[in-house]
Amino acid sequence: MRLNQPRIKPLSPEGLTPEQAEILAPLGGGGVIPAGPVLNIFRTMAHAPKALKAFLTWGNYILSRKNDLPPREREIVILRTGFLCKSGYEWTQHVEIGLRCGLTQDEIVMLKTGPDAGWSPADAALIRAADELNADYFISDATWAALLTYFSEKQAMDVVFTAGQYTQVSMMLNSFGVQLDSGQTLDPDLRKA
Missing domain, CATH: 1.20.1290.10 (AhpD-like)
Incomplete structure (x- = not known):
């Protein structure tokens, strides 16, 4: 780890804007990530919800069967x-x-x-x-x-x-x-x- 503490703190559920809450809502489970709390990567990136939404589209390609690598x-x-x-x-x-x-x-x-x-x-x-x-x-x-x-x-x-x-x-x-x-x-x- 390069840093021992976050430069950008992960958002807590209590302080989310409606846009942030909407993008984070489905990220607590499913796919290759086990159900549970929203991961720190997503709670951090939610500071820029439009960027997170675009990021998830490409990331979902990489981690899906659309990627032809087994x-x-x-x-x-x-x-x-x-x-x-x-x-x-x-x-x-x-x-x-x-x-x-x-x-x-x-x-x-x-x-x-x-x-x-x-x-x-x-x-x-x-x-x-x-x-x-x-x-x-x-x-x-x-x-x-x-x-x-x-x-x-x-x-x-x-x-x-x-x-x-x-x-x-x-x-x-x-x-x-x-x-x-x-x-x-x-x-x-x-x-x-």
Whole structure:
């Protein structure tokens, strides 16, 4: 985590405008997020309800079946991107989601190391693509060819869309100082140096 306290405090239910209440109402459950309180990311972003509404549209594409990456492979890209962006909040949320989508605890730990940590060639291509996008905002010809060996062209596009979305999410979380939700523990590898 880059910040130990929020720069923008999550809104409390008592202080919401009607527009904020409307956008937050459906976010307490459903989809890949278990039912419960509205997450800090959404309560923070609700300070800009129109931006949150637009954000949710694209985010719902990334996390839906419209994204042609299978959920496990999508979570590989999301987790690697979150780790590279040093986003403790993103990493913490998606470790739980990744486990539900078929990643093992050992694979989650291996994601911190990178594409040469004993992955299958298909998984290594996903991780290498996330690494290259993070470092250079570009997937090299060799990595693009590797992706197309294991994934369709649309799936390769979805790798870029997914890494781009979660780079943006990580920027917001890190810059706004969004803190972990109740009951979560920060991975020690993502503590502020």
